[in-house]
Amino acid sequence: MILKIENLNKSFGSLKVLENIEFKIKRGEKITFLGPSGCGKTTLLRIIAGLEKYSGKVKKSFKKVGYIFQEPRLIPWKTVYENLKFVGKDDQKIKEVLISLDLFQFKDYYPAKLSGGMNQRINLARALIVKPEILLLDEPFSSLDIHIKWKLINDINAQIKNRKITTILVTHDIKEAISLSDRILILSNRPAKIIKEFITNEINEFFLEKEVIKLWGDKYV
Ligand SMILES: Nc1ncnc2c1ncn2[C@@H]1O[C@H](COP(=O)(O)OP(=O)(O)OP(=O)(O)O)[C@@H](O)[C@H]1O
Secondary structure, rough: OOOOEEEEEEEOOEEEEEEEEEEEOOOOEEEEEEOOOOHHHHHHHHHHOOOOEEEEEEOOOOOOOEEEEEOOOOOOOHHHHHHHHHHOOOOHHHHHHHHHOHHHHHHHOOOHHHHHHHHHHHHHHHHHHHHOOHHHHEOOOOOOOOOHHHHHHHHHHHHHHHHHHHEEEEEEEHHHHHHHHEEEEEEOOOOEEEEEEHHHHHHHHHHHHHHHHHHHHHHHO
16 A cells, blocks of 8 residues: 555635545556545645655555646746756656656756647656656646646656556546546545545446536535
8 A cells, every 4th residue: 555544624714625534545546536626636745755744544555656647836036957957866867758748858948938738748757757656636737728637648748658657647537547546436526535436447427427426516516
């Protein structure tokens, strides 16, 4: 087990965001938390990454985490190469990751000169450079055009398969959930509770959409 969470609760002042969250993830597993907007998905990932206080038990058997945020958070005055150098010192490793993501030819560009999709690929490269045992993906496709989004999903799937990385995606998008996970845990409206769980192989998009409409009501868009 790479992560085990029991009786996790989180509030910001009087706003209750997470309620009695309990789950386990095996090493190498890909899971998605599918939840409506504003239910507490980012907060859950931030707790797993060690960036947020909480009450309950979070038992982690990993040290290296890769985190991909909704918006690419690259340092604007550093080139692609320098952005990666900032987190990983090994030139050979940087080169290998850039080549594996078809980014090597852009190594001397500044982020502003590249598209949103390219910036997110660089973000992925930056997350992979630390050789993460677990990759946390916080709606990384939300600002991307549809075809760029699917290219990035394919890239992520190939990379996590090759490197056998455990992944946790949070999203409100059914297709993303199905494309990137072995298991889908459905979160309720805020405060987020786990209300249902599916094995991705056993369902399809249409079935999941019906379930989500039932569970989220008018929060489903
Ligand atoms: N640091 C904070 N202080 C106070 N409230 C916060 C803080 N962080 C998040 N919240 C609130 O907690 C709730 C859950 O936020 P969170 O970002 O975790 O949800 P989400 O499901 O990721 O949202 P979205 O789908 O919009 O990205 C929101 O109402 C948000 O305003």
